[in-house]
Amino acid sequence: MQTAWRPFFSYNxxxxxxxxxxxxxxxxxxxxxxxxxxAKEPDISPLIQQETVFQQVGLLAQQGVYEFHRDESLLSCTDGVRQVADILELNSKSDEVRDRVTQILLNYHSKPILLGREILRLIRGDEGFPNPILMRSGNQEYKLFAAIDCIFVEPDGTLHILDFKTGKSDSDRRQAYVYLLAARYLYPNRPAVASFYNLESQMWSNRITASGVQLQVLETDIFQLVQQHQKDLHRYKRQSVPFQEVFPPHPGYQCRSCQFQSVCNFAI
Ligand code: SF4
Structure with missing residues (x-):
């Protein structure tokens, strides 16, 4: 049976x-x-399909952690890193991706932060979209997508939502709040905290929490964003408002690493 289309929201x-x-x-x-x-236009779609180095490293790092915990004997075995590197086929990757992910595996092998913890959920990262959570506001609904990397249970029963980072990407508290909101729906009445762990720098962020009132305010804010996004899409697609009016460009240094540089009329 076909389900009704609903707008969606995610941290991304x-x-x-x-x-x-x-x-x-x-x-x-x-x-x-x-x-x-x-996204579906013929000259845009291939640009979106291309994986950047940043995306490749993030995905392979997540897969590496997953493999170490799928078979935890790899964490105590001297050639565990090589075995995981083989599973991930790192030799077929570019030098930069292979070197960075190998270092991540070495880091995790020497400091396996999830070892001995009660892991409730640990994704491999290539499972596709997570199941959406249906959110309601009045008579309107939207789907919330929250691709949570890992959840483990603290000794006192608190759920700990962990997001793995790589590179110099900053931790954004908004991502933690979206995950805490998702956890409230997925695991009602369970206390939860969220944090970020950088697999390259091996730095663990402080724990982030949110009260029920904060999450309610967040839901209201998210709903406004969902509505604004739908309005923007409608203006561009149905009312034919020029692209740059609906989605204003902000050219600058950021164009150098933008995946749309080759098709953007405003790139510098
Ligand atoms: S190339 Fe520059 S102006 Fe164009 S979308 Fe990317 S960042 Fe924006």
């Missing part, structure tokens, strides 16, 4: 909408337009 969409604190100068709304309004 939020990030395309509004920059994290401190990232304002790099933010360009036109990227949201390319990704969400023009």
């Amino acid at each position: 969409l939020w990030n395309l909408f509004e920059p994290a604190i401190g990232q304002e100068q790099w933010h360009c709304s036109m990227k949201r337009g390319f990704l969400k309004a023009r």
Whole structure:
């Protein structure tokens, strides 16, 4: 049976909408337009399919952690890193990806932060979209997608939502709040905290929590973003408002690493 279409929300969409604190100068709304309004166009679609080094390293790092815990004997075995590298086929990757992921595996093998913990959920990272959570506001509904990397249970029963990071990507508290909101629906009445762990720097963030009132405010804010996003898509697609008016460009240094540089009329 076909399910009714509903708008969706995810932390990624939020990030395309509004920059994290401190990232304002790099933010360009036109990227949201390319990704969400023009993704199916023949010259845009291949650009979106291409995996950047940043994405490849993040995915392989997540897969590496998953493999170490799928068979935890690899964590005590002297050639565990090599075995996981073989599973991930690192030899077929570019030098940069192979070297960075190998270092991540060495890091995790020497400091396996999940070992001995009660792991409730640990994704491999290539499972596709997670099941959406249906959110309601009045008579309107939207789907919340939250691709949570890992959840483990603290000794006192608190759920600990852990997001793995790589590279220099900053932890954004908004991502933690989205995950805490998702956890409230997925595991009702269970206390939860969230944190970030960088697999390259081996730095663990402070724990982030949110009260029931904070999560309610967040739900209201998210709903407004969902509505604004739908309005923008409608203006561009149905009312034929020019692309750059709906999704204004913000050219600058950020164009150098933008995946749409080759098709963007405003790239510098
Ligand atoms: S190339 Fe520059 S202006 Fe164009 S979408 Fe990317 S960041 Fe924005």
